[in-house]
Amino acid sequence: MNIAIRWFAGYGLHEALPDHSSLTRIRQRWGVERFRRIFGRTVKACLDARIAKGEIVHIDASLIRADVSWESLAVRYVEATSEANAEAGDETEKKGRQTGKYKKVCVTDPDATMATNARNRRLEPAYKQHTAVDDLRGVILDVAVTTGEVNEGQVLERQVDATMATTGIAVTTVTADAGYAYAKVYGALERRGIDALIPTKAEPIKSAVPLRRFRYDARHDVVKCPRGKVLRPGRRVKHGRFFYARARDCSRCSLASLCLSRGRVNKALVIGDDYPALLRARRRRDRWSSEDRRLYQRHRWRSEGFHGEAKTWHGLARAVRRGLDNMSIQSYLTAAAINLKRLAAVLIALFRARKLGAKGQCRPC
Numbered sequence: 210m211n212i213a214i215r216w217f218a219g220y221g222l223h224e225a226l227p228d229h230s231s232l233t234r235i236r237q238r239w240g241v242e243r244f245r246r247i248f249g250r251t252v253k254a255c256l257d258a259r260i261a262k263g264e265i266v267h268i269d270a271s272l273i274r275a276d277v278s279w280e281s282l283a284v285r286y287v288e289a290t291s292e293a294n295a296e297a298g299d300e301t302e303k304k305g306r307q308t309g310k311y312k313k314v315c316v317t318d319p320d321a322t323m324a325t326n327a328r329n330r331r332l333e334p335a336y337k338q339h340t341a342v343d344d345l346r347g348v349i350l351d352v353a354v355t356t357g358e359v360n361e362g363q364v365l366e367r368q369v370d371a372t373m374a375t376t377g378i379a380v381t382t383v384t385a386d387a388g389y390a391y392a393k394v395y396g397a398l399e400r401r402g403i404d405a406l407i408p409t410k411a412e413p414i415k416s417a418v419p420l421r422r423f424r425y426d427a428r429h430d431v432v433k434c435p436r437g438k439v440l441r442p443g444r445r446v447k448h449g450r451f452f453y454a455r456a457r458d459c460s461r462c463s464l465a466s467l468c469l470s471r472g473r474v475n476k477a478l479v480i481g482d483d484y485p486a487l488l489r490a491r492r493r494r495d496r497w498s499s500e501d502r503r504l505y506q507r508h509r510w511r512s513e514g515f516h517g518e519a520k521t522w523h524g525l526a527r528a529v530r531r532g533l534d535n536m537s538i539q540s541y542l543t544a545a546a547i548n549l550k551r552l553a554a555v556l557i558a559l560f561r562a563r564k565l566g567a568k569g570q571c572r573p574c
């Protein structure tokens with residue numbers, strides 16, 4: 210269709226082009242891993258050209274509309290589930306009542322799930338692209354695609370490790386929005402010695418006496434309640450530990466009616482393993498320097514700018530094909546194309562600078 214592309218691919222005007230189905234066959238034969246390596250080579254080329262440093266990384270995620278029509282969405286058949294397994298059916302129905310709707314599934318692309326990026330927007334069948342962007346010139350250092358309903362915080366740790374593996378450079382600072390503000394994210398970055406510029410969220414108030422009114426002493430591993438009683442460590446759970454106040458400590462407390470769950474006399478709460486990291490991040494947030502604020506501002510236009518560019522100019526607003534592997538290939542190719550554009554822009558600028566210099570004119574600094 211385009212003579213420039215034909216020339217670039219090495220085909221003369223008289224030569225027959227390969228059938229378009231060849232591209233599909235090549236894609237299937239190569240698989241995702243090959244495309245990931247192609248993308249990795251563009252990252253290395255950008256590092257070699259010194260337009261990326263790999264030290265300060267902006268991480269963000271964006272939804273991509275799956276290639277699924279509204280007609281192919283089906284509501285889960287609750288009655289059938291209920292008959293097959295009365296207990297599971299009750300649970301599904303209960304969840305459906307809580308959310309006000311039964312979640313839909315994509316029949317033609319089961320890898321895509323219903324997700325939305327705002328509370329007042331409807332759910333759409335989607336994938337989620339997680340991206341790590343370099344601070345210097347916006348080179349894409351890593352992309353990962355998951356189904357739409359995966360939470361951003363679950364992917365960050367893996368993505369930071371993947372970025373360091375691709376670049377071979379230790380990340381020093383990670384910026385991300387409040388959607389990543391979980392204790393386990395702060396904990397994971399702390400363990401790697403990485404500075405987290407992630408604004409903490411206000412603690413959701415689910416109880417009249419919320420967790421933030423209890424003081425956790427990490428050194429002695431005890432918790433003090435708002436009335437000064439010490440809650441002692443109990444059994445461990447998957448990612449934390451229970452802390453208990455004995456019944457006799459709470460019997461005369463004026464807050465007992467608000468603090469204790471109905472029908473209980475003991476106070477019990479769970480402190481996550483990374484809770485101390487979250488407390489440190491909250492204190493750090495209050496002391497953000499002007500440089501930290503500037504960096505967080507850059508996060509906005511670096512990472513969101515990339516998503517805007519990919520969707521507006523490279524067709525990433527909607528999946529071209531179905532399935533997680535095909536979506537990943539689309540993401541790798543888009544990110545590779547954007548990296549090559551960044552590289553070309555720098556090379557052209559260098560070339561112009563040299564040309565001007567040879568004529569004895571002023572070189573751009």
Ligand code: SF4
Pocket residue numbers: 434435436437438454458459462463464465468469476
């Ligand atoms: S009910 Fe028990 S744990 Fe809660 S504030 Fe009173 S003494 Fe402390």
